[in-house]
Amino acid sequence: MIKFIITCISFCLIGTVNSLYATELSKENLSYSSPESKKATVKNLTTAEFKKEIWDFTKDKEWKYLGNKPLIIDLYANWCPPCRKLSPILIQIQKEYGDKIQIYKVDVDKESELAQLFKASSIPLMIFIPKDGKPFAVPGLRPQNQIEEIITEKLGVKK
Numbered sequence: 001m002i003k004f005i006i007t008c009i010s011f012c013l014i015g016t017v018n019s020l021y022a023t024e025l026s027k028e029n030l031s032y033s034s035p036e037s038k039k040a041t042v043k044n045l046t047t048a049e050f051k052k053e054i055w056d057f058t059k060d061k062e063w064k065y066l067g068n069k070p071l072i073i074d075l076y077a078n079w080c081p082p083c084r085k086l087s088p089i090l091i092q093i094q095k096e097y098g099d100k101i102q103i104y105k106v107d108v109d110k111e112s113e114l115a116q117l118f119k120a121s122s123i124p125l126m127i128f129i130p131k132d133g134k135p136f137a138v139p140g141l142r143p144q145n146q147i148e149e150i151i152t153e154k155l156g157v158k159k
Contacts, residue, residue: 042087042094045073045104047113054129057117063134070155072103072147073127075120082141083124089144093151100157130155 051058054067074090076083087105094103108115108123118127122139128150129135138150151157 040095040098042091042103045106047111070101070131070157071129074105075108075123075125077108080123086124086141
């Protein structure tokens with residue numbers, strides 16, 4: 001009986017810690033800003049900002065990239081454990097690549113229109129947007145070296 005009670009208390013504590021962690025993650029901007037460079041920042045992205053800075057899909061039915069450097073858009077949710085694991089990897093990549101690329105985060109719970117646009121049926125989902133060419137999706141949690149290979153080979157960007 002004591003083992004059962006200890007097990008229950010353990011599960012309650014783990015649940016509380018996970019809940020607090022998820023709440024804390026939802027409060028923070030999930031961005032990195034180095035003192036040296038404001039350019040090395042993972043930014044949150046809304047549908048309105050997407051239409052203004054990347055592609056106004058309501059006006060242009062064909063892909064027409066409005067930006068001037070390659071992008072990665074991370075479609076995520078605060079409640080998603082793999083998404084939480086991907087976030088620090090993307091922050092590190094943004095820091096290492098600086099202003100050669102831009103990484104954005106899109107909360108699928110808040111920006112459902114973008115989630116639908118990219119057919120985000122599972123998350124995390126990374127959308128890679130080359131400077132010239134069409135965007136492509138890479139689903140799931142990936143290690144940093146694999147994401148960097150995609151950046152080098154498909155986006156044509158080196159550190």
